[in-house]
Amino acid sequence: MEYAFGEIEKKWQIKWNASNAYKVSNHSPKPKYYVLDMFPYPSGAGLHVGHPLGYIASDIYSRYKRLKGFNVLHPMGYDSFGLPAEQYAIDHGIPPAVSTEQNIATFRSQLDKIGFCYDWSREVRTSDKQYYKWTQWIFLQLFDSWFDRKVQKARRIAELKDIFVKEGNHQFVCPGDRNIHFTAAEWSGFKPKQQSEILMHYRLAYCGIGEVNWCEALGTVLANDEVINGVSERGGHPVVKKKLRQWYLRITEYAERLLAGLDTVEFSESMKEMQSNWIGRSYGAEIDFNIVSDEANFSSQRLKVYTTRPDTIFGIDFMVIAPEHELVSQIVSVGQTKEVTAYINYVNSRSERERMAEKKITGVFTGAFCQHPFENRKIPIWISEYVLAGYGTGAIMAVPCGDERDFKFAQHFKIPITNIIGNFYTGEEANPTKEAILHNSGFMNGLKMADAINIAIEKLESLGIGKRQTNYKMRDAAFSRQRYWGEPFPIVWKDDLALPLSEADLPLELPALNDLKPGPDAQGPLANLRDWVSHDGGTREVNTMPGYAGSSWYFLRYMDPQNDQEFCAKEASKYWGQVDLYIGGTEHAVGHLLYSRMWTKALFDLGYIHFEEPFKRLLNQGKIGGDSRIVYRIRGTKQFVSSGLKLQHETDELHVDVSMVDGLELNMDAFRKWKPDFSDASFITEDGKYICGSRQEKMSKRYFNVVNPDDIVQKYGADTFRMYEMFLGPVEQDKPWDTKGIEGVHRFIKKFWRLFYDAEKGLLVTDDVPSNEAWKAFYKMLKKVEDDTEKFSFNTAVSSFMIGLNELTDLHCHSKELLQKFLVVLSPYAPHVSEELWNAIGCSGSVLDAVYPEVEKEYLIETSKEYPIAINGKTRTTMMLALDITQDQIEQLVMQEPVVQKWLEGKQPKKIIYVKNKMINVVI
RNA sequence: GCCCGGGUGGUGAAAUUGGUAGACACGCAGGACUUAAAAUCCUGUUCGCCGAAAAAGCGAGUGCGGGUUCAAGUCCCGCCCCGGGCACCA
Structure with a gap:
């Protein structure tokens, strides 16, 4: 039987889906483990092969933990509010809700093909009203809180009012304006509006006039972390300082705790450093x-x-x-x-x-x-x-x-x-x-x-x-945007007072709006909706919340996603607790991570959750770069010259779509058909081949170097794709994508298949007892794979699989007893083929729920080792020696070795260094 | 300018506490099977020297220059290059 990955993968994806194989319960006697991916913004471009790198790593780890006996929460969702959808709506007339829905469908189908073990029943979307109801609710909690510097903790505004009534504010410096001082008597004499303005200077979410980063091209203000070198992070548009009324988060009050918290989490040193530099x-x-x-x-x-x-x-x-x-x-x-x-x-x-x-x-x-x-x-x-x-x-x-x-x-x-x-x-x-x-x-x-x-x-x-x-150095974070596609603020303005909506009025739904042109006076599009704006004798806040609002707390919603009474039940957050492993890119070092750390601390202070750092451990995946292909057109002509001959001409460089190039060799027919401009192109070739130039750069549509995971999965299967992404190198490291190398991993899986099936003879698996050599090969592999998986060294784990398989193939091992253990160990990396073979050899249940095998150390005990024998530190030969040998015995044996004798030339060595289980060095 | 990472074959990369540099793959070369191709398998593959070739041997070699050590990709000092972050923060 052939390894028909296409059928196998589809079959198991359907079966797992039907059997709710990835559904996770909040009630389990098992210990919990929470593995989280940074959820994506569903852009119109879909996923390229760089995106799933972190998802594959987290998926492998989740499956591994499950086999190790943990109840693993591994959810996925979408950060679906944001500027690009709004811009797309303005350019193409498609409402953000519609294009977002379409983009999510694309993402989902791409993700599904890779075979992730997400519990999709817990999916969240930040633009879903059932979700943003609680984003608004948390905003109101922040609005209703202030930071008590004495105890370094958020407290309710009502408590602050009580303090003011009793003693004025002399004990609590006003963070918004420290020149504000008043006594109890003065406080009581203030008009409600004055009191309200003072309270605004204390609130954790507040509205104020301040200098903001205004981006004219985007028509909105930006937070400090969204401005890089004076231009907007998104789009690179100029940003100017402008005084405007805006909402802010008083994150500066948490500066000290955000710094202190870094000592309690496992982030990379550089990540901690970036955050503490930002706090400054x-x-x-x-x-x-x-x-x-x-x-x-x-x-x-x-x-x-x-x-x-x-x-x-x-x-x-x-x-x-x-x-x-x-x-x-x-x-x-x-x-x-x-x-x-x-x-x-x-x-x-x-x-x-x-x-x-x-x-x-x-x-x-x-x-x-x-x-x-x-x-x-x-x-x-x-x-x-x-x-x-x-x-x-x-x-x-x-x-x-x-x-x-x-x-x-x-x-x-x-x-x-x-x-x-x-x-x-x-x-x-x-x-x-x-x-x-x-x-x-x-x-x-x-x-x-x-x-x-x-x-x-x-x-x-x-x-x-x-x-x-x-x-x-850190400033309070600008929290409002003059845009449409975001969470509306649950605030109504009356006589210049900001009045919060009651919880019963949530969610305040984002009204449908066809024309997304800006409102008057640099206000957002919502200002154009007069009927909506006018509410209960006042006017609604027309700004919307920024992208980081919904993403600051989504990890909590996954714990209890359908709850319509609370953002997350206390039992649920108590059970799941912190995210044990969070995987994502470094680009969120200061933005998202600081904001969600602050929100978590505030929710902790107010008693809603019992932990104050959201992410216990953070792993940063590297970026996968594109491998572009270049053709050289002789200037002013339609003639293209092969890379090796280009110096003989004056040429212009053009990017060509990587799908038309095999390695470096251009498919000239495909090129002619690519664009009308090239239909009559001619080529100066080398030995009949047109060789392209190559360049490493960002994977991007404009360089025609985007590789879609769908195509790779189609051609090699999801299991190969998953293992190859891991095999590419350390997860944390940036690396270029090269489709050519995938063959090696694909051959590995086919070779693995042949341990079970022969093309003519069918199933090869026997009930034979495995040989000691086979067990040794297997347990050596198991130990390495287990250690490597624990420390996220997935690339070396894949190598170990290859070595183990090569050895077992050489030993002609087809024993069911051993192979079924192999399947369990391989299943986190290549779940489909493992499940298929697990069933084929008659194992019961699903490999997903098998027990991870334990290393049987007795098979790994060595009695001798091939020692390198160095003369003056340079290895000259090797000797097979017993491990329990003594220094004296070594010296005798080494002196008799012909190669050593040759180098000694009859002299006595100064000394012989013997490091057990390492090496022997003869110093002359 | 300051602060982090990182520089290892043609390529992606391995290498516990300093202890056989280049595992595992890709690519390439040669070979087997085949009418042929695909698939599969085998051999070789850091560079140089010596040799008809193979084996063996010798020398050099982990960005560059020094140092410590019996032994350095790994530790120390000084430089160069690449990537990332911050950048008048007093």
């Missing part, structure tokens, strides 16, 4: 300086700066404030007014991109000065764009001898530089050391800088002119 914690101090001026009106003003190096306070030569700083308008002297105005205009004329692209040193003196707190000297205050308004206090104390930017600024404007670090400062460049001994530094003279930092802060605090301060 720094320790330092805020220091107040009195502003002095000949002009009397600002004698009472103070300038607050943030510094991480208060130890350098005696090295201040000037102050710099951001162009947007509120003091700018107040402190400028009459004489400098004109220049300052000109400079501010210049700064405003520069876009974010220009600022980043050309880092010019620019600035202007305000005419005002600060008084140095410890020395009787005046410090000039400058304005410069190198100081950012949004970080720290928007003002710095400049110490040019220790800071590169300050140094360059001082040089550029010829400001004299004070040296406080002696020989550590050369006058050539700044030295940011903490090791130097302080000079010219008053009470800190003679101290090492690293030690002086604390002393300086304590002194400043005791004088009441400074305090210890920790800052973070």
Whole structure:
């Protein structure tokens, strides 16, 4: 019987489906294990061979865990809200709901062909109202919460109100505006609207005016992680700063816990590093300086700066404030007014991109000065764009001898530089050391800088002119989008107050809308729906939520996907707990992962779940690159020259579809038929063959290098495809796709099949007792495969299968007793062929529910080893020696070895090194 | 500029704590079976030297240059290149 993978795979996919083979229960005596893939955005392009890499890895691991006796949750769904569907609707007039539905159908059929063990009864779609009902609900919980910094935990707004009524806010600094202070009496005297505005400054999901990343081309604001080098991550459109009313998540309040949580999870070091860089914690101090001026009106003003190096306070030569700083308008002297105005205009004329692209040193003196707190000297205050308004206090104390930017600024404007670090400062460049001994530094003279930092802060605090301060680079996340295809906010505005809908009103459904043109005043398309907007004497919020809303909590919904009373029953989240293994790409390092970590922490604080880190272990799969094929057209002609001869002509390079190329050899007929332009193409060949050039690049339609998994499965079968993707190399690593190599894995499965079936004789499997050699080959393989699967080294596991099979084939092993164990071990990797053969040899039940075999160590015990014999570290020969041999015996035997004798030339060796089970080295 | 990864045959890649570099495959070359092809099987395949060839042998070899060690792809120091992240964050 032949290995008819097409029939076999189809047959078992249907049977498994019919028998609910992958349905998972929330009730089981078995230990649980949760394996999750980052769910895909169902794009119109469908899957290419790069996408399933992580899915195959997680599928193998899920099946392996199941065989090991775990109750494994392994779900899949779709992140189906998002911009591309909306853009597609605008371009083609197909509503997002419709195109999304079609795309999901394509994805599903592609996924099904690969034979994944997903429990599809748990599928979620973020654009499904049964799902986004709970996204809206969680939003309302965040809206109804604030962060208590004392206990580092979210609490309810009602509790905050009680506190305000009793004692005002002196114990709880307002995170939205720390200048807001009030007593209990004042609070009670505030009008409802004032109270509401203050509460908004505390909420974890809040609405406020702020500088946002506005992308004109996309017609929406973007979160910081969606902007890369001043352009949008999606589409590469320019992004500008703009002041707008937006919704935000107060993720900055969780900065400390997001950092601390990294120590409790198994993410790669680089992943942790990216997250902690993004959070960007720094320790330092805020220091107040009195502003002095000949002009009397600002004698009472103070300038607050943030510094991480208060130890350098005696090295201040000037102050710099951001162009947007509120003091700018107040402190400028009459004489400098004109220049300052000109400079501010210049700064405003520069876009974010220009600022980043050309880092010019620019600035202007305000005419005002600060008084140095410890020395009787005046410090000039400058304005410069190198100081950012949004970080720290928007003002710095400049110490040019220790800071590169300050140094360059001082040089550029010829400001004299004070040296406080002696020989550590050369006058050539700044030295940011903490090791130097302080000079010219008053009470800190003679101290090492690293030690002086604390002393300086304590002194400043005791004088009441400074305090210890920790800052973070991370900003609150913009949470609203001026687009249609997203979750509507369950908020109604009445008299400028944001009123939440009640739970009973959820879901607030996204209304149907044919024309997706933007609303007035940079509002989203929903603003055009007057009837919908007008609600209960107020107006509905017309923004929608961003892509990361639905994806921040989807792993919880899988645990209890049909629940219409709760987002997830507590028993369900208690049973499944954290995701044990999460597999996905690194591109979500700071976006999705930080947001879902924050949501999880908030839900934990509010008592809805019992764990605060969503993902216990994260495995990042690498990207699979495309392998493009290039043809060379002689310039201005329709003649194409083969790669080896192209240097003889002036040519233009064109990408050709990889499906028309076998290896590097172009199918010239197919090429002529490809596009009308090429119908009369002629070729200059090498030995009658047209050889293409090749190039590794992104797998993308425009390079014609996309390989569809459907085609591979059609040609070689899903089992081959699965194993080949793993065989390509380590999962975490980026690698190019090369279809040619798949033959090796395909041959492996065919060869495996021949262990069971012969083309003429039929079934070969016997009831013979396997030989010791066969058991040894098998258990050696089992041990390696098991170890490798545990550590996600799937590529070496596939190699081990090949080695094991080669050995068993050589031993002519057809024993059912052994082969049925082999089938179990292979089944996570190649489930279809394993199930087929499992049934063919008369095993009961399904291989999916078999018991994973245990290594029988007695077959692996070795008594001797072929030792490499090295002379001065260089291997010259080998010797078969007993493992329990002693050093003395070794020395005797080695000295008799002819090759060793040859190298010794009659001399005595200096010593003989013997490392048991490793090697022997003769030192001459 | 700073912080992470990574550089091993023609290709994808293996290589516990330093211990036979190149497993397993692809490709290529030669051969067997076949009328032929497909499929399958066998042999060879890091480079160089020596040789008619084979065997054997010798030398070099894991980006480059040093070092530690009986022994280095693996550890240390200095550089080069590639990929990713961050980038006026005081």
